[in-house]
Amino acid sequence: MASFLTNLVKTYVEKLINGGIAESSYICCFTCIAKDFEEERARLEIERTTIKQRVDVATSRGEDVQANALYWEEEADKLIQEDTKTKQRCLFGFCPHIIWEFKYKELLDALNDDNNYMTGLQGMGGTGKTTMVKEVGKKLKQSKKFTQIIDTAVSFSPDIKKIQDDIADRLTNGEKILIILDDVWGDIDFNEIGIPYRDNHKGCRILITTRNKLVCNRLGCSKTIQLDLLSVEDAWMMFQRHADLRKVSTKDLLEKGRKISNECKRLPVAIAAIASSLKGKQRREEWDVALKSLQKHMSMHGADDELLKIFKCLQVSYDNMKNVNAKRLFLMCYVFREDEVISIEKLTRLGIGRGLFGEDYGNCKDARIQIIISKNKLLDSCLLLEYYLSNVKMHDLVRDAAQWIANKEIQTVNLYYKNQKAKVEREANIKYLLCEGKLKDLFSFKLDGSKLETLDWDDCKIDELSHEITKLEKLKLLNLEDCKIARINPFEVIDGCSSLEELYFSGSFNEFCREITFPKLQRFYIDELPRRVNELSSKWVSFRKDDIFLSETSHKYCLQEAEFLGLRRMEGGWRNIIPEIVPMEHGMNDLVELSLGSNSQLRCLIDSKHFESQVTKVFSKLVGLELRNLENLEELFNGPLSFDSLNSLENLSIEDCKHLKSLFKCNLNLFNLKSVSLEGCPMLISPFQIIESTMFQKLEVLTIINCPRIELILPFKSAHDFPSLESTTIASCDKLKYIFGKNVELGSLKQLELGGLPNLIDIFPKCNRSMHYKKFDL
Numbered sequence: 001m002a003s004f005l006t007n008l009v010k011t012y013v014e015k016l017i018n019g020g021i022a023e024s025s026y027i028c029c030f031t032c033i034a035k036d037f038e039e040e041r042a043r044l045e046i047e048r049t050t051i052k053q054r055v056d057v058a059t060s061r062g063e064d065v066q067a068n069a070l071y072w073e074e075e076a077d078k079l080i081q082e083d084t085k086t087k088q089r090c091l092f093g094f095c096p097h098i099i100w101e102f103k104y105k106e107l108l109d110a111l112n113d114d115n116n117y118m119t120g121l122q123g124m125g126g127t128g129k130t131t132m133v134k135e136v137g138k139k140l141k142q143s144k145k146f147t148q149i150i151d152t153a154v155s156f157s158p159d160i161k162k163i164q165d166d167i168a169d170r171l172t173n174g175e176k177i178l179i180i181l182d183d184v185w186g187d188i189d190f191n192e193i194g195i196p197y198r199d200n201h202k203g204c205r206i207l208i209t210t211r212n213k214l215v216c217n218r219l220g221c222s223k224t225i226q227l228d229l230l231s232v233e234d235a236w237m238m239f240q241r242h243a244d245l246r247k248v249s250t251k252d253l254l255e256k257g258r259k260i261s262n263e264c265k266r267l268p269v270a271i272a273a274i275a276s277s278l279k280g281k282q283r284r285e286e287w288d289v290a291l292k293s294l295q296k297h298m299s300m301h302g303a304d305d306e307l308l309k310i311f312k313c314l315q316v317s318y319d320n321m322k323n324v325n326a327k328r329l330f331l332m333c334y335v336f337r338e339d340e341v342i343s344i345e346k347l348t349r350l351g352i353g354r355g356l357f358g359e360d361y362g363n364c365k366d367a368r369i370q371i372i373i374s375k376n377k378l379l380d381s382c383l384l385l386e387y388y389l390s391n392v393k394m395h396d397l398v399r400d401a402a403q404w405i406a407n408k409e410i411q412t413v414n415l416y417y418k419n420q421k422a423k424v425e426r427e428a429n430i431k432y433l434l435c436e437g438k439l440k441d442l443f444s445f446k447l448d449g450s451k452l453e454t455l456d457w458d459d460c461k462i463d464e465l466s467h468e469i470t471k472l473e474k475l476k477l478l479n480l481e482d483c484k485i486a487r488i489n490p491f492e493v494i495d496g497c498s499s500l501e502e503l504y505f506s507g508s509f510n511e512f513c514r515e516i517t518f519p520k521l522q523r524f525y526i527d528e529l530p531r532r533v534n535e536l537s538s539k540w541v542s543f544r545k546d547d548i549f550l551s552e553t554s555h556k557y558c559l560q561e562a563e564f565l566g567l568r569r570m571e572g573g574w575r576n577i578i579p580e581i582v583p584m585e586h587g588m589n590d591l592v593e594l595s596l597g598s599n600s601q602l603r604c605l606i607d608s609k610h611f612e613s614q615v616t617k618v619f620s621k622l623v624g625l626e627l628r629n630l631e632n633l634e635e636l637f638n639g640p641l642s643f644d645s646l647n648s649l650e651n652l653s654i655e656d657c658k659h660l661k662s663l664f665k666c667n668l669n670l671f672n673l674k675s676v677s678l679e680g681c682p683m684l685i686s687p688f689q690i691i692e693s694t695m696f697q698k699l700e701v702l703t704i705i706n707c708p709r710i711e712l713i714l715p716f717k718s719a720h721d722f723p724s725l726e727s728t729t730i731a732s733c734d735k736l737k738y739i740f741g742k743n744v745e746l747g748s749l750k751q752l753e754l755g756g757l758p759n760l761i762d763i764f765p766k767c768n769r770s771m772h773y774k775k776f777d778l
Helices: 002-021 027-060 067-081 098-112 129-142 160-167 213-219 232-243 251-263 268-278 284-295 305-320 324-335 344-353 364-380 396-405 418-426 467-471 490-494 552-561
Strands: 118-122 148-155 177-184 204-210 223-226 412-414 432-436 454-458 461-464 477-481 484-487 502-506 523-527 539-542 564-567 593-599 624-630 651-655 662-664 675-679 686-688 701-705 712-714 727-731 738-740 751-755
Touching: 098 118, 098 129, 098 204, 098 223, 118 129, 118 213, 129 148, 129 177, 129 204, 204 213, 213 223, 232 251, 232 268, 251 268, 251 284, 251 305, 268 284, 268 305, 268 396, 284 305, 305 396, 324 344, 324 364, 324 396, 324 432, 344 364, 344 432, 344 454, 344 477, 344 502, 467 490, 490 502, 539 552, 686 712
Parallel strands: 118 204, 118 223, 148 177, 177 204, 412 432, 432 454, 454 477, 461 484, 477 502, 502 523, 523 539, 539 564, 564 593, 593 624, 624 651, 651 675, 662 686, 675 701, 701 727, 712 738, 727 751
Antiparallel strands: none
């Protein structure tokens, strides 16, 4: 038996350990093969169980088991217990070698040392400095070594105002704070930025990353850690992973791949980009072209040899992309600032404005879909990096390469950079004009004959929105986000932009914005408050002040087209929305959320009493309905409606509607209703007049306050149950006698609050005392 076990163990060790896990020979690269390990773990567990069973049998028979068999079993247990996921700190999807792990620990120790006020991390561009400091920051925050981690990019041309904004109001005396200054190129005046000297803030620590060790010396770093390149073998392993060479590992391709990997000079950013571009390519000629391109001599004014090597790798990755739109989008992305977090909406505006799809693309909606496809191609090629909330970033070296590869034709201008201003008047073929946070004379440029398609302003100060933009015959997209406009109503100008397809206007209202009007658009987002554009809602209008209202034309247009509509004032004297504003056949079936308030004329939302011959389906996509302070509203619907009207409604909230008498007179499918809140409706007698057994199956919250005429809330005709109801609040309902018309099951109820109910008799009439429901203190 012992001999059998020895041979069996030997077989499995050779098959599993040498074949996939190889911990003894790959100990320095264990994290690099974590994925292989995970795939082999399941098989190893089966084999370990088999061995254990045989060992147990041998032991029970009193037979000797050789030590190496027991040792293998013990080692297999350790491998199975190994948590590879917690050990992986990935750089471009690659798990670096043990030296990188050692540097990580060295940096962590330096920041834990209270004697080190400033620590430097130095390494070539693309070696993973930013990745490492972010990981270290997370670790220190989790360990509560520091109360706050402030991370800001400095870059070659530091924006002092932005850096100050990043750290403003976050430096509190006594708190332990780590300030990460990423990508530092030269001297920093800490006093100008507002970073305290070491003697003035003992809890503050500074961590800088830089490509130049002299920067660390000049700034007086207490400790400087140098981040080296990948080892040759780790570089090759990373290349294989990104190129998926293990799946097509012919000898010829492996040899070509090894040579290409060597040309990447052990830089992760270069390896990830070029290997990803070769993934899935089987033809030898494609690999030959990539290798020759990397070996070709190239010169570039002002660039050192190392930078040229990176640029060549990125050029090859770019050349290998088959998607033309992805290539164009890549070349456009250099317009964004270094280390800028780029939202999908910004990419979309850039692509549309830059004419990514030529002159003959269908519309902005079609272009947006193509932008997302192109963005995903760039992510797959490691030319863009995923960031939180579906945003993306571009590595600073990749950004530089994009600018270098881009052709000389000027079609994109970012006025953030001072040397770009003169181009606006000089060049007639600019299509995308971006400005962030500067310039009061944005519209002083002469725009006659311009090919501009996108104007993108973010946090700008503008004297007035010039009528010059109405002369832009090709302007398709206008974005004004968190801008301060000193004079005139900007919508008077916007309404004159006849070719406009998309409008984003948020946080930019001024005192002249009263009556709002704008042209018909494919996509719009208009809100008083600054807000990230909701990608799920392509047509959004929201006003919170009573003194802002839509013109009659825009009002009718928005009620028919909007997906989210929030209005606090409606001009026009309309008694209903359908059919007086919106035709009955339209049904407002695209609307997802509706919020109305402060209207003195509206009597009902929909009046279908004269359309009895046709049962009308309305609000079929409506999820949220909120009505506040509608003085003369008597009922929601007057007349018959299709059963499936409001079949998506989840949240109903009505407040301070003094003349409201009823909610639903007809039979409706309210199966998805989750929350009902009625407050301050003194004329309301019966909220629900017809209730089917399938209604309210998903109702979770029921709140009724200050509705003194209600006698019965839910008049069921037969026994009913509320499987989802968790919270019920009933207060100040003077005539209320019963909550439910029949016995109900309240198995999920967690909270029941009743108050100010002088005539309450019971929860339901003729209560069945044998019925099980939770008791609450009333």
